[in-house]
Every structure is written in C-alpha cells, then in structure tokens.
Amino acid sequence: MVHFTAEEKAAITGLWGKVNVEEAGGEALGRLLVVYPWTQRFFDSFGNLSSASAIMGNPKVKAHGKKVLTSFGEAIKNLDNLKGAFAKLSELHCDKLHVDPENFRLLGNVIVIILATHFSREFTPDVQAAWQKLVSGVATALAHKYH
Amino acid sequence: MVLAPADRAAVLALWRKLGTNVGIYTTEALERIFVAFPSSKTYFLHLNLSPGSAQVRAHGQKVAEALSLAVNHLDDLPHTLSALRELHTHKLRVDPVFFKLLCHCLLVTLARHYPGDFSPNMHASLVKFLNHVISALAPSSGQIGRVVAEGSCV
Numbered sequence: 001m002v003h004f005t006a007e008e009k010a011a012i013t014g015l016w017g018k019v020n021v022e023e024a025g026g027e028a029l030g031r032l033l034v035v036y037p038w039t040q041r042f043f044d045s046f047g048n049l050s051s052a053s054a055i056m057g058n059p060k061v062k063a064h065g066k067k068v069l070t071s072f073g074e075a076i077k078n079l080d081n082l083k084g085a086f087a088k089l090s091e092l093h094c095d096k097l098h099v100d101p102e103n104f105r106l107l108g109n110v111i112v113i114i115l116a117t118h119f120s121r122e123f124t125p126d127v128q129a130a131w132q133k134l135v136s137g138v139a140t141a142l143a144h145k146y147h
Numbered sequence: 148m149v150l151a152p153a154d155r156a157a158v159l160a161l162w163r164k165l166g167t168n169v170g171i172y173t174t175e176a177l178e179r180i181f182v183a184f185p186s187s188k189t190y191f192l193h194l195n196l197s198p199g200s201a202q203v204r205a206h207g208q209k210v211a212e213a214l215s216l217a218v219n220h221l222d223d224l225p226h227t228l229s230a231l232r233e234l235h236t237h238k239l240r241v242d243p244v245f246f247k248l249l250c251h252c253l254l255v256t257l258a259r260h261y262p263g264d265f266s267p268n269m270h271a272s273l274v275k276f277l278n279h280v281i282s283a284l285a286p287s288s289g290q291i292g293r294v295v296a297e298g299s300c301v
Contacts, residue, residue, distance in 0.1 A: 034267040035274050052267045109251055113258045113270070120259035125182035128255060132183045 002137035004079050004130070011130035015119060016076050024114055025069030026062035030055050031110045032103075039103055072111070075138050086141035094145035101143035108135025149221050149279050154272035161257075161264060161273070162218045169215055172260065174207025176253040184248045190241060210249075217280045224283035232284050243285035250277040 004012070033040050034052045043049065046060040055061055071089060078085040093099045112131050116123045150158070165172065180187045181196055181203075194202040213231055220227040235241045254273060258265045 031267045031270060035271045052271070056267055112251075113254055113265075116255045116258040117262040117265055120262060123255070123259055125179045128179055128252075129183040 002079075002082060002133060002140070004133065007126075008130035008133060009079055011127045012076055012079070012134055015115060015122060015127060015131070016073065018119065018122075019069075019115070021069045021073060022062070022066045024111075024118070025065035025067070027056070027065065028107065028111050028114055029065030029068055030058075030061050031114065032107050033061065035110065036103070036106050039106070042097060042099065068107070069111075072138065075141075076134070079134070079137075082137045082141040083144055086138065086144070090142050090145040093142055101139065101146060104139035104142045105136070108132075108139050111135060149224060150272075150275060153268075154275050155221060157269050157272040158218060158276045161261070161269065162215065164261070164264065169211035170204070170208040172256045173210040173214065173253065174204045175256045176249055177203050177207050177210070179252040179255060180245070180249050183252065184245075187245050187248060190239060190245070214280065217283075218276070221276075221279070224279055228280070228283040232286070235284055241285070243281070243287060246281045246285055250281065253277070 033043065033049060033055045040049050040055075043061070043064070046058060046064070048054040048058060049061075071086075075082055075085050093104075094101075112128065112135060115131060116128070162169070178198065181191075188196055191203075191206070194200065194206070196203060213228070216227060217224060225232075235246075254270070254277075257273070258270075
C-alpha cells in the first residue's frame, strides 16, 4: 500500500490544481499512442490513428484522454486508498480489456513528462518524485485484479 | 539502419540545439533519478550526492559524452558503446532497469527545458534513440518507459 507524506500530497495537489484536465488528458493519451504504437490496438474503433497529427487531433482520443485524466483526478482525492478508488477500473482493464499492466506504467510516465513540459519551473526533482509515486501507485492499483 | 531517417534527423537536430549544454541536462537527470528512484543511489555510494555536487556534475558530463558519441554513431552503437557495456554489465553490474529510469529522467529534463521542441514525434524519436542506446549498453534489457515501481509491493 502506497503511503504519501504531507509534502508529497501537497506537491501532487498543488500541481494538479493548475492542470487543464481536458487538454492534458488528450495529450497524454495521444502521446501514449504515438510513442508506444502497440497501445493503438485498444483503440481500433477510434478512427484515424495513422500519424502523430491524426492521433493528436482525433476527437475520440481527446475525449477518452479527458476521461482517463479525470479518473486520475479522483485518485488524487483518494491518495490513501488508491486500490479502493480504482477497484472498478481495475476490473474493467484487467478482466474485460486484458491490458498488460506495463501499459499503465507507460501512461503514468507520459503524464509525468507532460507535467514537465507544462510546469517546468514547478517540476523540481521532489515534485517529480511525488508524482512518480502517484503514477506508480495508480498503475499498481489498476493491476490489482490480476493478482 | 538503426533509426529511421525522420527519427535520426529529429534527434540530431535536437542535439545540435542542446550544443555544449548536454552535460547540464544529464546532470539534472542524475539528480532526478536519485530523488525519484532512491535505490539508484546504490551505484554511487562513493560520491557526494547532495544537490549541486561537483562529483554528480562530473558523472553527468561522462553520461553526456557517451550520449553524444551515440548520436554520432547511430549505425554502430554496439561497437561504439562496447567498452561502456563491459564496464556497466561486468564491472559495475548495473541492473538494466536503471538505464530505463535514467532515460525517463532525461526525457523529463529535456521536456522541461525544451517544451516547444518536445512534440509527440520528437518524444517518440528520442524514445527510439534511447532504446537503442540501452540495447547497446545492456543487451538483456527491454524498452524505456517500462519503469518498475519503486517500493511497489506487487
């Protein structure tokens, strides 16, 4: 079970308050599909994913990305119980979609990179460390149903 | 050919832009890995790892030189990096996961400093380039981005 110190929680919530969830979500999912192309397999019904610009501009990618990052926001409200917060999504991703848990970690790291591009001054090593702990905790919680 | 022409051109262009500052960014990547993934410090117990350490800066410069060498020898990475491969695998016995973690921290660093250049395509090109470097340095490892969680109790 992941435990966050008060400083780590502050680092996470402080930055989260500044994030444009709709934009960042679309960007995160888009980058995942561009940088790790096998992940496109889970989004066959999304239409044109034939190039980076097609992916980044795809309205379904943007909408789904917003959904994904919104659920991250819910996690941030439940830092002391990530497993509980992601129980249903874990069932969906593991039992129904059969997503390899490695991909949760990939997306987590893409989110960290996006935060670095948007908040370069605030994204100190300590802030990055708190966020790495979060994305790792979320990935573990999402993979819970495999265990 | 190790990297497709478009990826090669993107990485070379970025490296030209970084110029003589590569060492600054590799040093920052080291500082980040020590904070975000503390088990990485195990390989540097002989160094002063406090923020601003000259020893970390010196090691960052070594990493920068190796990466710049790699950028200029994309068609011959295994041979170019063979001495470093020997050193890291047989002498230092570095767990290959740490190369992936350091590369992730380098991506975070570059994304911070060059957000305008860090498009999805550039991101993808850098990941491919760094994956090739990691393969040449640690042949038994997988892809970067596949980060193992610190303290994960899976």
